[in-house]
Amino acid sequence: MSTRDLFTLRNSHFRIGVGITAAILIVTAIAGFIVLPFAQPWVKFADVWDAICSAAGVPQRAAGVTAPEQGKRLSEVVLTSNTLARPSQEAIGRGATLAQRCAICHGPTGVSRADSPNLAGQYAAVIYKQLHDFRSGARTNAVMSPFAINLTDQEITDLSNYYAYLPRLPAYHPTPQLPKPNIVIYGAPMRGIAPCGACHGSLDNKTGSPWLEGQSEAYMKAQLHAFAAGERRNDISQQMRNIARAMTPQEIEAAAAYYASQPPDVVKAVD
Amino acid sequence: MLVNRKLILAHFWLAFAVFGIALTLGAWQMFIRSPIGTWLSNPELYYRSLTAHGTVMGYVFPTLVAMGFGYAISEAALQQRLVGVRWAWVGFWLIVAGSVMAVIPIALGRASVLYTFYPPLIGNVFYYLGVVLVVVGSWIWVALMSVNLRVWRRAHPGAPVPLAMFANVAGSYLWAWTAVGAALELLLQIIPVAAGLKSTIDAGLARVFFSWTLHAIVYFWLMPTYIAYYTIVPRAIGGRIYSDSMARISFILFLVVAMPIGMHHTFADPQVGAGFKFIHSAFTALVALPTLLTVFTICASVEIAARLRGGRGMFGWIRALPWDNPMMLALAFSFIMLGFGGAGGLINMSYQLDASIHNTQWITGHFHLIFGGAIVIMYFAIAYDLWPHLTGRELIDVRLIRTQLWLWFIGMIVTTFPWHWVGILGMPRRMAYFDFGDPAIAPQALSVTLSAIGGFILLASGIMFIVILARGMRTPKIDAGPYRFALAVHQPATVPVALNTHALWVALMIGLTLTNYGYPILNLALSSGTSVPAVYVGAQ
């Protein structure tokens, strides 16, 4: 019993096995590539070849469709694994020099006394993205936009690395630590709200999401309301808008108060 | 003739040890996302557990069972010492090393990507390398099965290959080829990204590669069970195999039609053409054929046993069956679960109906019923049947064995029926918690609670199983005699070449893979702009 006796048309198992398999393949191919495409009256094909290509999944350019006009600018920040990798001491030093003009609001040590965000020890990717968004107009703020508008790419990178390099200090006016509200621990699964920590650092950090511990309560509340109202729209794919819209005013209140009362040293470290 | 018992026992013990751990994780998952548990404050822990549970139950546990059983079949059915024992141990230790390598990053939360990998989600590279080592270890087994059969053939030119070995080798070839899809995905796509050599990945192509593996792997899981149906059960209950050729044709059909159907897992994917989805769907319908043949043949074989025991009448013979025999019990439970699971499978395989249950709890309910139920209960039966021959000691707790099988059956029904039901109601799978306080899903709380209770019954049964086997290592020594497989009513003296060799069917398997996967894979691989940025687990 060699393969010569097996792979030959004289062998009835070979004839039947290969024959039936090929027949099924041909019948299903005709059905799948020709009959069924034309069985959908709402789809128009130029010819049989067009139907076959469509059923095979050949990429086709939809004719005459143009991208919808975008009313407002969206975030266009591109971050690769090299963008902020391993900053040199000089780069951090350049950032420190540039940061002197930020100190008036964000504090000389990166901790604000003016309800602006604390930047000391913030994730570099966060600062990088926000500065780019302010510069492009994807995010606007009467005070911040004019500062960002003239920054070069290099300056933005240096600033991000400098602030990320600073130690995370307690807030200027620490308040007693509040217990975690449910919206922070669990989110609200039925409303599509994940726990805040799933992105914001206490459980996991998703690129571009800031840690929030010790930030100004007033600032966080204002941002959540701005997201909910669609006034702020530089979150990619509406990630934060979708959440803020689904939060109740009480939940916004509770989340902001909770985070403001936390010391920032609990935040997950960055690799 | 079982010579290398230590090798076989090592495989089984490792299989059941990791099974015990994964089972405990499964019960915990059930509990924690049910209304009786409190919500997890860190959902990431759920996905860690789920990755470990899925990886062990999907890759490590069944592979080890198939390997251990395969070595046993090779020695007992061919009556020939295993050739390449040293290689077999290399394979075993590769699996140990791979499992450890994969589990460490999972435990550290660095690889919570689930056992389906889910690119563009990318975990720690050691997780994937661990999985690769497990697969490589199992490929050594594939090669050894093929070599052992060849050695036997040389000594017995033209003789019919014993059915158990014929099926075993068919299963090993199926595994060798179906694992190639995931191997390509890992080696060409995921590992380069996980190792930091690339930062984008074509997730659509990765899903197509994975579907190459994902369907036929379930038949690899199924093989030991089907081999036990045909070659152990009739002997254990005092019957005979109704037809040896029918059995061979079933295994051959699995080889041919299990492979070119995996795209029924991508019905909802936009990157695959509808024509290919249709072809895969049509071939999926064919895969019911070998199972129907098997159900028919085994029922007939069981009837033979009953009539030999004096059973009479159209259905009266059923009462004459040896219902106190654990093998009989296991077979009956397995068939019932296979029946329900198969009915559910008809829904999954149809393009339109699938849309209503895609990615819902229905799917997890379905594969637990078939895999955890119909298949794994026969793994238990195989272990019970082989144990005295491996340890040289008797398993004396027959009542405990029956209780264990009953509990597994009841537990599986209690777990999976409500699990299917909430799926139909739309509950998504792979969720760490549900807000049962919300009126929209409050009515499902009862079903999910029932499932969780079923989960604990299963856990109890699993613990009993391990205890029975462990106690079976310490009972007095006996002579279990040679290990035998069932004989057919007409034990064949000669078998046509095509039913005695695998070459034709392996060729058809590969050919159909090329026709059904070739174009979709090339199309995606050669198109530009189909990659997306990788999302690294736990990284910045």
Ligand code: HEM
């Ligand atoms: C031998 C038996 C079992 C096998 C082979 C098995 C296999 C699997 C596999 C492959 C998955 C998929 C993982 C994923 O979706 O990534 C899974 C998920 C799961 N298993 Fe099991 N399992 C078994 C027993 C159990 C038991 C006994 C329980 C409960 C006590 C259980 C509970 C779960 C749960 C809760 C999930 C997650 C479902 C989801 O969230 O989508 N499993 N199992």
Ligand SMILES: [Cu+2]
């Ligand atoms: Cu499948």
